[in-house]
Amino acid sequence: MPVAHHFPIEIPGIGKETVVTILLLLILCFLAGVFMKSKPAQQFKNWLETKILVHIPGYSYLRALSTDKLNSQDQSWRPASVLIDGNEVICFVVDETENYYSLFFPGAPTPTSGTVSARLKGDVRLLPISVSETFMIIRQLGVGAAAVLENLDRQQPLAK
Incomplete structure (x- = not known):
């Protein structure tokens, strides 16, 4: 006998099976969210990202864009500019050490390469935009x- 028949739920127009399925999915999503806050889940997520997902074309791009859209504190890419041959070039800081930034210079109009x-x-120079x-x-x-670079020049002139 299906599990739904054990619940005394009657909603006109919706079968018990549908209601029970929705409730079970909500509970499952909640439990998955609680689990993802745990240390082992975070370690697994980090392992998955560093060992597997980074090898998928476009993953870093999509992660940076979604992180920005969700206003996450984990800002993996930061907009920046660099003076090259007298031209300001817009780029992204993708990694850093004590003295260096690793930069990605996207192509226009397709910033994925x-x-x-x-x-x-x-x-x-880090840019004050998302x-x-x-x-x-x-x-x-x-x-x-x-306009972005002009405002930046007033706030933070490039060291000569």
């Missing part, structure tokens, strides 16, 4: 970049 470089921290705003500037072939 580009080049990677390491620069001294003193050569890089990852999604930076992606929008890149997709629009630089529209809006001048």
